[in-house]
Amino acid sequence: MYPRFSETFIVTEILAREALGADLEIFSLRAPVDPRFHDSLARVQAPVRYVPRVRRAEDLWTALATAREVLGPLPDRLLAELLAADAEDAAQALAVAVAARRSGLTHLHAHFASLATTVARLAALAAGITYSFTAHARDLFHEQVDDADVLRKAADAHHVVTISRFNVAHLRAIGVAPERVRLVYNGLDLEAFPARTGTDDDVEATPTTGLHVVGVGRLVEKKGFDDLLHAVAILRGRGHRVRATLVGGGELEERLRATSSALGLDDVVTFTGPLPQPQVRDVVGTADVLAAPCVVGSDGNADGLPTVVLEAMALGTPCVTTGVTGLGEAVVHESTGLVVDQHDPTGLAEAVARLDADPALARSLATAARALVQDRFDSRRQAAQLQAALAPEAAA
Structure with a gap:
């Protein structure tokens, strides 16, 4: 969900990355429900796409047809994963993949290892581009978190960002390859x-x-x-x-x-x-x-x-x-x-x-x-580290 009133750290990150010249687009899987907004949102240049949610079975078939038209034939492995996924997640992943291909995006980054990364991973695989995600807290430590799911997402990711040494140790403990994990603290606009x-x-x-x-x-x-x-x-x-x-x-x-x-x-x-x-x-x-x-x-x-x-x-x-x-x-x-x-x-x-x-x-x-x-914890340092994690394929 973007914007979310309690997640000022995401807006700070976006602004810092834009200040470094990153060309960003924002995909929101859920419409915001809080009418209040922080004033810093006015400085974000990136366009925001609110990804449609499927309500009927035929909407999923329409999404598949559009994806095939824009992306070409989908690999059998991906089709199997889309069919096994929640229908709404699968449809949104295809919509993001189509939008990414049409916009020329070359990398997707998701915040939180849960729903956002589920969709980003499937979308990246469909569009033939790379993806990464930032793991925070609830997406790692809640009793409902499936470590095997986090591990699968990390295995396909270009890299995994997390916000503390504590989290780095946790990700390694569940089996994420150390070379995939990047420690990048959340930053502030000082x-x-x-x-x-x-x-x-x-x-x-x-x-x-x-x-x-x-x-x-x-x-x-x-x-x-x-x-x-x-x-x-x-x-x-x-x-x-x-x-x-x-x-x-x-x-x-x-x-x-x-x-x-x-x-x-x-x-x-x-x-x-x-x-x-x-x-x-x-x-x-x-x-x-x-x-x-x-x-x-x-x-x-x-x-x-x-x-x-x-x-x-x-x-x-x-x-x-x-x-x-x-x-x-x-x-x-x-x-x-x-x-x-x-x-x-x-x-x-x-x-x-x-x-x-x-x-x-x-x-x-x-x-x-x-x-x-x-x-x-300077956001300029954070943005530079996030850009460096993409090298040599640095892109938005």
Whole structure:
């Protein structure tokens, strides 16, 4: 689905690749359902094609006939795979293949190793071009993920991109050939996330509002926001002046609101709902602490490396996180932030209190975090690495 309100990292990648001169087209398999859009979308030059979804059996036969006319006879192996695939996926793959051939595209790249790569793989095989994909988190770690399916997709791919060393190790563990995997961290447009300037006093709680802790993300289990609410309650019980803002929406919103009320936090916890990126940047950039207490969900789902953590690091907001999946590759304990165990609200509360009590530590961590983001998570570096992965067949 493009655009998706929560996937700002994809738009950032597209913009960075276009800045390097890549000639891109975007295929969206699903129409967007959220009426809100981030302002950065206006800068994307690539045209977007919304791939039709088949609704009737005859639509699939029409797609096959069109594909044969444009692409020529399809190999028997591919026909067998198309017939074995979900009919809608097969029809969309053929539509993408036809569009790619007509546009002269020479490479397809999909985000997420699930549906998008299913379609991209079949489309590339039909069009006789190469493909690659980026593996993130839910597409690797959810209980419904079929490792054999990921392995099959990787085996036919020109290369596989993934966003953390943790993911690289996982892909190798399930059998993906090491030479196929490229570690490319998600990047930020650092000009859009300037580090705040000031003294150590910037991170001290103000006497009127107390320490401001912010959590940003979808209100789902893997974000660990239930632990954050309990950490705020612990801090309040210990006499700390603290308030919290949760930015985002999701399936657990009602439950989290009920937890906040049960803990007596209604006067200090604010639920904003989802916000456009400039407003998220303002909230995070003026916070005293960004808390990302991510957990591995009961269904195996886990975050990869949340973009908002990188944004906070770039802005100079001290971060407290857990060591889940790739988070430790950005937030290094007592170097670029503080890391606590997952499902440990007491440890989370103590880490926040430590930053409150030691502004010099908070500033030191924030300064080192900004330097790490500049070195490792710049979108210009990301775009160059993605282009290099295509060489010598570099194309869009």
